[in-house]
Amino acid sequence: VNKGDIVTYNISVENIGETIVTNLSIVDNLSDGDGNVLSLNNGPFFTGSDQNSIEGILKPGEIASYIAFYIIEQSAADSGKILNSVVATAGTESTSTVSDVSDDGDDLDGNTTNDPTEVFIAPDPKIEVVKTAEITDQGDQKTGKGDIITYTIVVTNTGNITLYDLNIVDTITDGNSNELTLSNGPYFSGSSQGSNEGILQVGEAATYVAFYIIEASASETGRIENTIIVTASSPGNINDVTDVSDDGDDTDGNTIDDPTVVEISPSPSIEATKIAEVLDDNSDDKTGPGDTINYTITVENTGNIEVTDLNLIDTMTDGNGKPRTLTTGPTYVSSSLNSQRGTLQVGEIANYIASYKIKDSDVEGGRIENSILAIASSPNNSGDVTDVSDNGIDTDDNTIDDPTVIMITYVRKYFEIFNLVTPNGDGLNDYFELRGIENFGPNEVKIYNRWGVLVYEIENYGSTAGSDNVFNGYSQGRITIDKTIKLPPGTYYYVILFSGENPGRRGYSGYLYLNE
CATH class of the missing domain: 2.60.40 (Immunoglobulin-like)
Structure with a gap:
């Protein structure tokens, strides 16, 4: 449980008496572990009752439900817990007033009535320090004597409580483990949430800079190693939080607490x-x-x-x-x-x-x-x-x-036969759809009934329901007598022939099903 988490409170008020109560109201009391008054972010909101009474009225045995929300603030998180209680008040038919203070619904805690609802925030103080290095070359395109190493040190509060008395201790050595001395720094240069030096709020990162001008003796050892040890104090403690710096490079096979190394030997790439x-x-x-x-x-x-x-x-x-x-x-x-x-x-x-x-x-x-x-x-x-x-x-x-x-943006031309025809005007399967037929060369479509009689014949079949040259349940061909009469529902046989470019075959045939 940390700063920014959302606490959702579900509140129920039950009429345990024998008469209707009215003008039901609830007053919410929210505070942190130090007794400071807090404010809900939303609510309480009435969400309904189990006997469907309107807000403010409860029949005997009826339960009204409410909901409220609180987004945990840092000051509240630092106090260790959030306390919440509700006072419900209502009037009776005899003009008397009844009220109750909320229980937390947990009778296993030794308190079966009127105990506040508590959310505990266990302190989890942690910090992480990362130290990276950047070289300012003096013009020879090689890392060596006279080049400036600029160290950037970032200390982040990765826990859930504010930290104080932040202190960093720098250790720098050459490749032979001889101790060196920084040319300048470390200096505090600011923090991501504006805290003063030595204080880190949750998630806040403090930045420091330091410099080392490579000396000839250090250059001859082949490398410069640098490490930071950071300590801080959580509330009520002294120097209980510590971390050793990482170099910020997790691709080196070491993801934690490895020194920041500047190689001075040749670096081919x-x-x-x-x-x-x-x-x-x-x-x-x-x-x-x-x-x-x-x-x-x-x-x-x-x-x-x-x-x-x-x-x-x-x-x-x-x-x-x-x-x-x-x-x-x-x-x-x-x-x-x-x-x-x-x-x-x-x-x-x-x-x-x-x-x-x-x-x-x-x-x-x-x-x-x-x-x-x-x-x-x-x-x-x-x-x-x-x-x-x-x-x-x-x-x-x-x-x-x-x-x-x-x-590859080229797409092979698409062709698909839909063999269900229901010409009822609902916009679905209103015609014998040969999707993509317009993408190919000249074609001829013939449809036969179950006795082998040609009932439909056309060249260059259409591609939309509104086209004149599509089969929509009416006979059309050289022997058609009356084009205004729908063909009876049933199974028909189609033949599709392509005389030019085709979808993969020159001819296609199969059954189609005509229905209302």
Whole structure:
């Protein structure tokens, strides 16, 4: 139970006397554990009675129900509990007044009458500190002597009560565990809910900053490690809440209390990006079979050291996960600093191209997914630098390593036969519907009765109920005598023939059912 939780109070008032009572009213009393008066957020509201009397009247034995709501405030949560009682008052036929103070409905608590309804808020003081580091490089594109490490420390109250006397102790060492001294800080820079330094409300985050200018001796050890220990006090206690900082990087295999480490050794890294452009080769304004997807692939050296032996491995699938193979490429084109193919200097970008011709079998999957795995080697290593391509679109809520996806918008033409006809004007099955028939070539539709007599025949069948060229229960053909008489209900046989483009077969036949 925390700040912001909603307490729903259900109140019932029963007439346990033998006469009707009127002018029933209830007065709600709400307070916290320290006796401070609180206010309901809504209610009490009358919700009805079991004998359907109107609000304010109770027959003998009748129960009226009310409901009220309270959203727990922080000050109330800090007090440890919420107390609530209702005083119900009503008049009788003899003009006397009856009243009662509410019971909590729990007779197992040792109090069977008139005890307040209590919501207990067990104190759960907790804090979490995260320390992240950012490097200001002095121009050599390597982390080392003279670079500035800016530490951002965020302490969050993750419990359910306010904390006081917040204090942080910083420990910084080099790669050989020698103690170092911050150049400046930590300094308090503000909090998310505006509390003063040393106070944290529930959910509030206090931010501190500190700086360290890397010294030559520390640089030679290969890394800088930094940890914060934070302590705070919950109400009535001293320094009972503590946490050791995490580095904010849960992808390192350590999700809690790991030191913030700045590596000073070489840091090789690459970033691959693959973007796609579709050529509408068949000029149908849709992406589908016969069109060409042209891929542009870039691989950038984003680290601080040259990499070599750059190699690309392409993975392509359709929307159903079936593997596909590029039609051409990847083919090397150029690099921004003119290094030989396979070598990338710091900041250099290599460019490649590839293509894929969309096939008929790709339509079912609905899309083509493609990604590149780039592999390179740093000095004295082999294949230690890798990256999976991003699609170059950071507005898709995925800024790294998402596949390049081309959606296939071509849709095969649809055709479906509905064999129930009930021409009663209700808008449902009023005609023999051949949905999608208009998408294909010339056609002929014939309908026969159970004795094999042709009762309907037409070329280029219609596609809407209002069309003149659809079967709606009336005979139409060369031998039709009276087109104004409906055919009798029953089973009929249809034949549909396509003389040009068809949905997959030249002819379709089957039974249709005519009813009222």
